[in-house]
Amino acid sequence: MSLETRRHCTEVSAVAKGRFVGDPSFEYELTETRQQGEGDEAVKEEFTMKVTEEKRLAATVFNIERDVSVVPRGAFIRTPHDMVQVNRSFQGLSTLEAGNLSNYLHFTEPQYLKKKSILEMADLDPSIDFLDPLSEDIPKGSWSLQMEGSSVCVLRSLLWLGLTFFHVPSTPQHGYIYVGDGLKNLDLPFML
Template sequence: MDAESLQPSMELVSGCGLSPEQSAALRTSLLLLRRDMRLSCVFFWGKILGVRGDYYIAQGTEEGEQLRGRRTFYSLNCLDWCLLPPPTDDVIREAQLIKGRFIGDPAHEYELTVHRKAGEGLAVFEEEVTNHFKEESRLVGTIALIDREAAVAPRGAFVKNPLGQVNVNVSFRGLTVSEAKKLSSFLHFTPTLIPKKKSLLEKADQDPAIDFLDSLEHDIPKGCWSLQWEQGSSVVVLRSLLWLGMTFYHVPLTPQHGYVYIGNGERNIDLPFMI
């Protein structure tokens, strides 16, 4: 959610998770963060709830690129922000191995036990190795996972130029009411890892400038998204059942859209039994 319109945007998703004081502090500190880091855009990503404290997360983009190279920051008090390192495949993989609530202390260390093969030939054996994994690294991996699986944008809100850069589509005027009722009108706002093969009929109906992201329509398991109309059927709200707390909103016929995550940072592994 954009820093300049944080309070009204939170009201569109029922305003849960932030007090008026926190919203005011976030708006002010995020605008200062944008100025100090020389970013073109800064938005409030969400809040990860911890046992002793909560992490407030923000992301910023530089001029000319809205998708790749996003910078991620965290704060413990809504005022002071720390830059997180870019996620790596190893950090994301190890973050998934840790279970339980976040503590709320970036310096906290988890003991992570992994099994690996050692030796050569007939003398191969399996050994148990214990590594120390900081909560700050877990935070990096968890945010990357949530972005990959639950960050959403309406179709047409972003456009890809011939150089491969993704920018805001200034011509986007919002989805129509009929389009907003379909999951196919909403896309994963994350770089596509493995491009899906499309038939000639599918390619004929799509514009490569705006259809470069994957649709939510084919997400597995089927039914992992809840689409509802709220506030007198004037706002469409999408909620992820895989990452409970991830909420996306869009006001049809306007460019207004955004998402926020307020949860404990744990994937809902019971989802297949709930559908």
Template sequence: MDQTKLNTLNCMDWKLLPPATDEMIERSMRVKGRFMGDPSHEYDTISVKKNEEEMASLELKVKEEERLTATIEQINREAAIVPRGAFIKTPLEQIHKNRSFGGLSVTEAGKLQSYLHFTEPVILKKKSQLLQANLEDSVDFLNSLEDDELKG
């Protein structure tokens, strides 16, 4: 699903961020440290570990705007959640927005099982056949937040 990502410096003027590419994400993940707050700021030289004993200095130009876009994309890939029923899966394995979804009821909105991770399912395949029998194939194709195990 396409999302619009905007950036602002003064909360009045908004600018559209460029879409994240895999190359942009790979380059941006090499930059360490805090954001500078200036979208035009360029990070210059980045040290890259070639192997265990050798450090190489690689000249990469990464703009802060690209790094911000890549960071947002990584967060969305790892932590995006959607309400149960907001998306459906067709028999051809395509995922579409459910046009008939009108939102969760007040009681359903308070339940953890009403929300799904919008990422590639992992736990779903590990459920027993008895638990899988109660699932709706077109709606329950993602992992539920109810299945999450808290660490720490």
């Protein structure tokens, strides 16, 4: 994530609270009093931040993609030149594999993989195991995995309520959709 994107997301989360209004030009406003200088020379200054609904929506979509975009293990490969591309030979997870949360990966820059020891990395295939598995998410239990018979596997995020992922075992068909209120479930650790 670039420094500009990180700053933008931090600014939006500080200013914009509550549900979306529905007007892209609506401005959320936050006024803070900051102290400039020290001691007797300290001066209090009011600082106002404004964020439009449009920028808030863009930051929310970015955060959802970063936190909960999902792909089945093996659907994408990393080439020897460090390029990620669709695995054309992916025929889907078996029904048994589809019922295991560790066979689903975050489709974003890995965080936990970089912290693994060499011994833990020895069992991984670098061409398909280059993303973080959902089973390592913190807090544990932030995903609901359900099998609809043996025909469809459905994953739901409890962090971003409204995110639903599906995979049809033994086929390359998979995808996800977010239909929610755009609010992250910050109460999740207390609910588990």
